[in-house]
Amino acid sequence: xxxxxxxxxxxxxxxxxxxxxxxxxxxxxxxxxxxxxxxxxxxxxxxxxxxxxxxxxxxxxxxxxxxxxxxxxxxxxxxxxxxxxxxxxxxxxxxxxxxxxxxxxxxxxxxxxxxxxxxxxxxxxxxxxxxxxxxxxxxxxxxxxxxxxxxxxxxxxxxxxxxxxxxxxxxxxxxxxxxxxxxxxxxxxxx
Numbered sequence: 424x425x426x427x428x429x430x431x432x433x434x435x436x437x438x439x440x441x442x443x444x445x446x447x448x449x450x451x452x453x454x455x456x457x458x459x460x461x462x463x464x465x466x467x468x469x470x471x472x473x474x475x476x477x478x479x480x481x482x483x484x485x486x487x488x489x490x491x492x493x494x495x496x497x498x499x500x501x502x503x504x505x506x507x508x509x510x511x512x513x514x515x516x517x518x519x520x521x522x523x524x525x526x527x528x529x530x531x532x533x534x535x536x537x538x539x540x541x542x543x544x545x546x547x548x549x550x551x552x553x554x555x556x557x558x559x560x561x562x563x564x565x566x567x568x569x570x571x572x573x574x575x576x577x578x579x580x581x582x583x584x585x586x587x588x589x590x591x592x593x594x595x596x597x598x599x600x601x602x603x604x605x606x607x608x609x610x611x612x613x614x
Contacts, residue, residue, distance in 0.1 A: 442484040447532035448525040488529040510561040531583045
C-alpha cells in the first residue's frame, strides 16, 4: 500500500472511530457531517472521498462499535473464562458505563435512534441485539433452553432500560436506585 493510500486508510479509520463515539454520545442525528469532519481535522468536502453517503458512515461506525463489543464479550464466553453473568451485570450497570456512553454499549445508547433509522441500519442493530442475546443466553444457568432465552431477554431489557433511564434522569438518588435495584434483581434471577 502506498503512503497516500495508507494515509487515506488511517484518516478513514479515524473518521469511523470518531463517528462511532460521537453517535453513542449524541445520537446518530446529533452531529452533522461537517461537524464530524471538523472534529476529525478534515474539511467537510473531503467526506465523500471516504464515504459514498452519510448512511454508509453510519453503517461502518456501527459495524466498528459492534465488533468492539463482540470482542469485549468474548472474555465472558471463552471456555476457560471465570467471568459470570453477575460480572457482566456489574460492569454494565456501573457509574463508569453510565457516565461514558461514547465508549459504552451502542444498544442502549442508540436504541431510540433505531426506531427512525433505515432498514439496513436497523438490520445491523438487530443482528447485534441477537448476538448479545446469544451471549446472555450462554451465561444463564438454567438448563431449559426456553427458560435460558427468557432470562436472557429479561436481562437485556433490564440492562438496557436501567442504563438508559439512569442516563436520562438528573436525580442522583434515583440513578443509584435504578442501577442498584436492577443489579440486585438480575443477580437474584440468576441465583
